[in-house]
Amino acid sequence: MEYNFGEIEKRWQQYWVDHQIYKVTEDKSKPKFYVLDMFPYPSGAGLHVGHPLGYIASDIFSRFKRLQGYNVLHPMGYDAYGLPAEQYAIQTGQHPSVTTQDNIVRYREQLDKIGFSYDWDREVQTCDPKYYKWTQWAFIKMFHSYYCNSEQKAKPIEELITNFEKQGTKGIDAAGTDTLEFNASEWNVMSEKEQQDVLMNYRIAYLGDTMVNWCAQLGTVLANDEVIDGVSERGGYPVEQRTMRQWLLRVSAFAQRLLEGLDTLDWSDSLKETQKNWIGRSEGAEISFTAGDDVQFDVFTTRADTIFGVTFMVLAPESELVDTLTTDEQREEVEKYINRTKKRTERERIADRSVSGVFSGAYATHPFTKQPIPIWISDYVLAGYGTGAIMAVPAHDSRDYAFAKHFNLPIIPLIEGCDVSEESFDAKEGIMINSDFMNGMTVEEAIKKGIDEVEARNLGYRKINYRLRDATFSRQRYWGEPFPIYYKDGMPYTVEEKDLPIELPEVDKFLPTETGEPPLGRAKDWTYTPVVGGDAYPLELNTMPGFAGSSAYYLRYMDPHNNDALVSADANTYWQNVDLYIGGTEHATGHLIYSRFWNKFLFDLGVSVEAEPFKKLVNQGMIQGRSNFVYRIKDTNTFVSLNLKDQYDVTPIHVDVNIVHNDVLDVDAFRNWNPEYKTAEFVLEDGKYICGWAVEKMSKSMFNVVNPDDIIERYGADTLRLYEMFLGPLEQSKPWDTNGIDGVNRFLKKVWGLFYKNNELVVTDAEPTKEELKALHKLIKKVSYDIENFSFNTSISAFMICVNELTSLKCNNKSILSELIVCLSPFAPHISEELWHAIGNTETICNAKWPEVNEEYLKEDSFSYAISFNGKARFVLEFPADATREEIEKTVMEHPNSQKWIDGKTPKKVIVVPNKIVNIVI
């Protein structure tokens, strides 16, 4: 029998489905292991060869853990809401759900061919009402919760209401948009609307007027992580700042826990670092300044030590203080400046870093010296960070310095010996001068002393500031989860839980209404009737953003068909959280923050049993494209091979990599590829046309997209799986290069050849020899270790070595070969399953046991010692394993080769490293 991968793979894939081999239940007799891939957005282009990289790695790991006796949860699903399907709908009128379902079918076909061990009974789709019911449910819970700072926990909003009724804001420490203060009687006389407005200040899901990233071309707002370099992540359209009433999630309240939680996670340092920076904790003080007689405002600073160097203040153009403080003389000029900055998009602001600003006409009073300090307005101060106002210390902050130089403001140095004539001295080191009570202190001491003094004089207090912003949660789009919110008297109320899900309505067009409302404004009867037979009220017109559905999907896989809970306590207690999560780094500041936030909220609610969703996270690298080029001689239809091209005047042209094999062009296929090349002539070298190549992004326009289906057609899924892993370290980005795939294909043929010779099964029950056992156990040891460390490329090398050894030993021993294919089965499940059955097993190989290493077989009889002189290895000697140090030393010294190197001198020292090396220092 030949190795007929096509037939084998089809047959076993069918067998696995028919016998539900990968179906998993909560088997409490076994330890659990949860392996998860970041679920894909099913795009119209289908999978290219880069997408399955992480899926293959997680599948290998899942199968390995299963063989080790774990009960492995390994599900897959689709992140089905997304802009491309909606954009397509706008252009063609095709409903996004149709496009999405078509794409899902296509994805599924492609995934199935690769031989994954997913339990498809647990599939989730974020656009499925049975799924998004729980997205809406969580939103309702967030609406009815507030965040208690002292307990660091989300709690029911009713507790807050009870407190307000009894003692107003006294005794509460809740995260709020604004700091409010009122007493019980004030609360009790408030109207319903006023009370709702107060509660909105505390809700975890809340409506707020906020600066948002507005993308006019997409017709929607975007979250910070969806904006890259001032343009939208999807589509690359310009984004501007705008104030809008939006739903937001109070993620910022969880900042400290999100930061601390990182320490408990087995994630890469760089990813943790990225999240730390995104959360952006900074310790400092909020200090009050007064302007005139009655205006008081706060600034945030991490450098309280520099308070005596403050020579001006700066407000963000969007700051509410601008209007209050600007004097009448300056008003016209200030307004001109504000209008100018408002018109600029985020992108223009990033591109143009030149200094600009305007004087407000007002002066603040220095809290210590009581000197007047001019207040300026400039867009280098951001409204969204701190208080939107700063104290400027030009001597020790480069941005303040640039501003001071530009507008000719005074600069007071505060550190002994620093030179501020050319640039600011930003380093936090040196001895303080010009600083009253801080003179003579080090900067470090002064930072602390400065804050102490501010607190002692009641001018401000210690404060920790976070860069992490609340997440905008409204999108003015059609293709997303509807909010479970209706409006009565202009106030939002949540839909009853029993009425969930609120299903996405049909609309005639997927565009905003003529009045500028989101697409849901076109839906008929888009209302909710809270009381049967009562009045109907309008539902929210916005939909939720992409990250809504992906935030808790890992919990849903544990109990996907439960219609009474997101996840049952039973299922969650068994599966806990994700042991291994594999996906791309691009989600570092989006999904991976939101998901952690969402889980912490559910944890506070008692729904999720673990404080963190993903214990270990591995980022697979990106697969880039490897483009091929042909060289056309200018103004002809003649193409010249790579190494002859310099003799002509040529233009490189991208050529489809699928008609190139090992950089050799299939010239007939090329002539048929494009009518333009029908009559192409070639200048060959050695009878071949060699193409040039370059690493580029994988894209249609570069003709470098490689489809996994084509690889499977030609080499089989097992070869694809092995080759993707063999390409290099999992976490590294690398170009896809089909050259070299023959090597792993050859390897599989050799594995086949161990079992079959001349189409006859040749496996026997003979006793294994010592050499065979050694070759096998070397492999088991290496592969077990490598899989745990995600070093799949080196484990495949180990397989190649082992199979070569067994081949040359003419091994056809059944016990050796069956253990070999058990080890191979996570990597190449189809061929392993085939051979497993061929040698007489009736159960699937997935139920086999991962073999244990027996160190006995690995013991060496002898070791090769590298004999080196002054660290430089010169020759090799063999010693029995039980040779003593003295014997080795004696033999080495008496060896004629040693005499040559020692050259009559007396060695200073001889170092014997057991089983490895003898170094003689002369």
Added chain:
RNA sequence: GCUCGGAUGGUGGAAUGGUAGACACGCAAGACUUAAAAUCUUGUGACCAUAACGGUUGUGCGGGUUCAAGUCCCGCUCCGAGUACCA
């Protein structure tokens, strides 16, 4: 600017401080074949040398620690990723 990675043959890449280049691709030679493909065998960092042995050099650059450095430490260069008026 800051943070985090990385730099090893023609190529992808291996190396708990201990014989650098495992494994694979490619290439070359040979075997089988009328021939090609497939398969198998051998060789393959560079340089020098040879009938043969052998030698020199070598992991981006410059220093250091060590009996011994691709690996550890200090200082650079270049490349990649993330992030950025965050006070």
